Amino acid sequence: MTHDHDHTEPPSDLELRVKALESLLIEKGLVNPETLNAIIDTYEHKVGPRNGAHVVAKAWTDPEFKIALLNDATEAVASLGYCGRQGEHLKVVENTNDVHNLVVCTLCSCYPWTVLGLPPTWYKSAPYRSRAVREPRCVLEEFGTRLDSTVKLKVWDSTSEMRYLVLPQQPAGTENWSEERLQPLVSRNSMIGVELAHLSDDSNEPQS
Amino acid sequence: MPKNKQRINAPHPFQPRDDEGPIFKEPWEAQAFSLVIALHEKGIFSWQEWADVLSEEIRLAQSHGDDDLGNTYYQHWLKALEKITITKNLSAKDELIERKRKWHSAYINTPHGKPIELSAADSKP
Numbered sequence: 317m318t319h320d321h322d323h324t325e326p327p328s329d330l331e332l333r334v335k336a337l338e339s340l341l342i343e344k345g346l347v348n349p350e351t352l353n354a355i356i357d358t359y360e361h362k363v364g365p366r367n368g369a370h371v372v373a374k375a376w377t378d379p380e381f382k383i384a385l386l387n388d389a390t391e392a393v394a395s396l397g398y399c400g401r402q403g404e405h406l407k408v409v410e411n412t413n414d415v416h417n418l419v420v421c422t423l424c425s426c427y428p429w430t431v432l433g434l435p436p437t438w439y440k441s442a443p444y445r446s447r448a449v450r451e452p453r454c455v456l457e458e459f460g461t462r463l464d465s466t467v468k469l470k471v472w473d474s475t476s477e478m479r480y481l482v483l484p485q486q487p488a489g490t491e492n493w494s495e496e497r498l499q500p501l502v503s504r505n506s507m508i509g510v511e512l513a514h515l516s517d518d519s520n521e522p523q524s
Numbered sequence: 525m526p527k528n529k530q531r532i533n534a535p536h537p538f539q540p541r542d543d544e545g546p547i548f549k550e551p552w553e554a555q556a557f558s559l560v561i562a563l564h565e566k567g568i569f570s571w572q573e574w575a576d577v578l579s580e581e582i583r584l585a586q587s588h589g590d591d592d593l594g595n596t597y598y599q600h601w602l603k604a605l606e607k608i609t610i611t612k613n614l615s616a617k618d619e620l621i622e623r624k625r626k627w628h629s630a631y632i633n634t635p636h637g638k639p640i641e642l643s644a645a646d647s648k649p
Contacts (some may be wrong), residue, residue: 322635322636323631323632323633323634323635323636324631324632324634324635324636324638324640325631326627326628326631326632327552327631328552330552330599330602331550331551331552332624332627332628333602333606333620333624334552334555334556334559334602335623335624335627336620336621336623336624336626336627337556337559337602337605337606337609337615337620338555338559339623339627339642340614340615340619340620340623341559341563341609341614341615344614344615346563346566346568346614347559347562347563347566348562351558351562351565352555352558352559352562353558355557355558355561355562356548356554356555356557356558359557404571423575423579424575424578424579424582426575434548434557436594437593437594437595437597438594439594440594440597441592441593441594441595442586442591442592442593442594443593444594475575476571476572476574476575477572
């Protein structure tokens, strides 16, 4: 039997359900197709964790911005043009030699999208959500992050009104680096608090 | 550090391999995501309302045996979106089911390679 070309194989049930919702909501004028595309594009390609890295690198190089950021992160981040879509507040928690911060949302997966884009799969998973609170040091070790036992570990539970961003410690030896050069050192994971910001193997390579 | 690279990705076996992570696994996840943001921005529900519906959906899924490992997240998201669409009277359950059926027929009635349009749902080729 040859392949049947007079029909198109329907997609999965999930896809059909989304198509049903989308087409009805557009018809009823409740959503605009261009808005939908713009939202996807923004979160998928434009935000990523780059906004967050910008915020962190600026805080490392600009003491006044850092004070403002720790004082009122929502305001300080908005001054760079990053505004929350959900009307949530942002709080920045600073890692020091004595304190390490870790962010979780135990209830669902609230996440500071404005600065970090969309959350990774593991952040949304039940094991991370429960273990980050119960055994945070074990979770950190699985990410290859070992903290000195004297370092106090604080776990911040996000809500729909309050999101957290970790301000990681600036890696040693980068004190005179420019903001632009520092940005790539700030990984998404370091701003969730599961890793430290560190020099990668190619950080000292000349940029092409 | 390179020694740790394997473990960095290790909290759950299906965790994305690259450090910055894939964002949406499939296009429908992105569409479901954007619908919620768009409805919220239009003021149809507050973010708190949405978070409540979504977390209730996740709790329900867990109680029905979903391991809730993050890979089914957008399925819960979609279910919650259907619920809030109905409770806010944006559409009715029957209407959603009927529309889904129509899309299904539209695929069946459209020759391979042609764009799928809803109007094809009730026409026989």
